[in-house]
Amino acid sequence: MRTKPDPSAPAQIKTSDALPAPARRRLSGKERERTIVEEAVKFFAEVGFDGDTRELARRLNVTQPLLFKYFPNKASLVERVYQEVYVGRWNSYWEEIIADRRIPLQERLTRLYCDYAKTALTWDWVRLFMFSGLRGEAINQRYLSFLRSRILEPVAIEMRAELGLPGPDVVPLDLQEIELVWGINARVFYYGQRRWIFNVPLESSVEELVQLTIEHFIAGARAVVPRIIQAHAGAKPSPPG
Template structure:
């Protein structure tokens, strides 16, 4: 006689796999963009959309329903990472003559560095230059107009030099401002490309960079403005 202990065991029924939540179109689009930002930061713009789709867990045709081309996806990433991080208040901060120029520049570059320089922003910016994507050109044109020219103008005012309406700002003068701006970008490159971290307080480092710049820029700028004033008008 067969006892209960000898009877074959019945297997418990498998629990049904939980159904994946279906994203609405806006959610899906935002998810694709967020993953694309991380993907391009890691892989560069050489990364294939089929690999991106696989990483997201969707088909490539579905990705193309939201972004008809890789270029349109890159454009959306540009808007997300570069355009939306720009604070229009920074432009008025640079030109606010109620504050000392050193304080304005230090505050601007502190806020700018915190808002902009991170793993995604820096690596995508470097990759776009290597790949020939126009992110660099578009963004740097904006920096030139919204940051560098105003800095040159404010330096002239601080040093009692002619305004740009009297003597146009030349390329060599702009290079002075590029030097200041580039010093902060290089700090971000060291961290997010070379993986070199620093124990130095970043705000203090920014203040020091601004102080060094202002301590030496006046005689050089004065000479450049005088040379520019001698150039024949076009």
């Protein structure tokens, strides 16, 4: 005896009538490359530059040969990470504010380093920089050389101008003057180390700490820079203005 279908029962959907799974969008070459770079930044910041590209490919859900289609070797990928994080995030405003003598130097430096900290004290920036130094990658040397020419030497020159001292065309910059400015960067970067390396929270805001750092630098430079120039030039410099 045939059983009549129950009209109240839900209709059975035939397999042939089921909706197909949505097609996975195929990434363009540029999109794929961008995805690889973004994941590589996170990957190396997490595990360091000894991280295996096989693991990176697994995280990207691609094959290693596909990874090497865009970056022929690990060194080229590390280079791209450097360009992405350190060159790509450089802000020309930092160089412009240093040279703007309409603003007192202490205020200029406070603005500069408060803005710089927003970029340089991030998780990936700090950790990549530390891993690079530990592994002997060239990222540190290249970036620090770039930083010296774009920030440190200009700040040293502006410090002389602030004090009414001879410019570098009269008395060349002394290494000790540049070391003084290095002290600002070292101290600011340490705030990032405390957070992202040592996991020790800051007890004041970064802005407050930067302001204190710059005040400390200016006060010390007023006492020390004239003496450095005097020793370097072999003659007494003009008195501070």
